[in-house]
Amino acid sequence: xSGGQFPFIPTILTSMGDMPLNFQPSFSATxxxxxxxxxxxxxxxxxxxxxxxxxxxISPTGTGGAKVVAFFAIPANAFDIAGRTLTLMASxxxxxxxxxxxxxxxxxxxxxxLNSNAPSGxxxxxxxxxxxxxxxxxxxxxxxxxxxxxxxxxxxVHNAAQCGAAVEALTLPSALTLNESVVNYVAVxxxxxxxxxxxxxxxxxxxxxx
Numbered sequence: 001x002s003g004g005q006f007p008f009i010p011t012i013l014t015s016m017g018d019m020p021l022n023f024q025p026s027f028s029a030t031x032x033x034x035x036x037x038x039x040x041x042x043x044x045x046x047x048x049x050x051x052x053x054x055x056x057x058i059s060p061t062g063t064g065g066a067k068v069v070a071f072f073a074i075p076a077n078a079f080d081i082a083g084r085t086l087t088l089m090a091s092x093x094x095x096x097x098x099x100x101x102x103x104x105x106x107x108x109x110x111x112x113x114l115n116s117n118a119p120s121g122x123x124x125x126x127x128x129x130x131x132x133x134x135x136x137x138x139x140x141x142x143x144x145x146x147x148x149x150x151x152x153x154x155x156x157v158h159n160a161a162q163c164g165a166a167v168e169a170l171t172l173p174s175a176l177t178l179n180e181s182v183v184n185y186v187a188v189x190x191x192x193x194x195x196x197x198x199x200x201x202x203x204x205x206x207x208x209x210x
Contacts, residue, residue, distance in 0.1 A: 135164030
């Protein structure tokens with residue numbers, strides 16, 4: 001296993017397995033301003049962490065809509081055969097106030113822009129609108145390939161949503177039709193209606209499973 005660590009830059013890790021040796025997608029992990037996005041090349045094997053942002057908490061620069069604070073690029077041809085699964089988990093905190101906020105994971109074919117509105121796509125996980133004060137939050141989802149190679153068929157399942165002590169409702173599974181031959185993206189979006197720091201992101205992790 002190999003990995004690299006740079007100050008305030010997400011760590012890219014790879015692990016050896018029996019995924020085809022010619023499967024060598026590249027993806028990125030740079031920090032722009034105060035938010036992590038996606039620039040180091042890496043080979044992906046059977047399983048392991050593909051992307052991690054863990055550093056100073058970050059928040060969008062604006063309010064009044066779901067804003068992108070971090071995103072992960074799903075490499076082209078990652079979903080090559082049935083059973084390939086991408087597990088996503090994001091977590092952070094809420095400020096001490098009763099302002100309304102919401103966190104979502106959005107999968108999209110459009111390159112996300114940090115601090116801009118969430119791109120068009122499919123919301124695969126959400127906390128819903130909450131007024132939780134002074135507590136943590138976490139959401140998670142999985143995207144799994146099914147069907148024939150190249151058939152552009154995936155299912156996204158929302159598997160976690162918690163705000164403080166409250167477990168939130170899960171969204172319905174989503175049938176996706178991502179173009180598997182090109183790069184797609186998963187964005188973490190924060191919707192802070194009153195103050196930009198009403199909710200913050202502390203961790204965003206993407207894990208690959210064979």
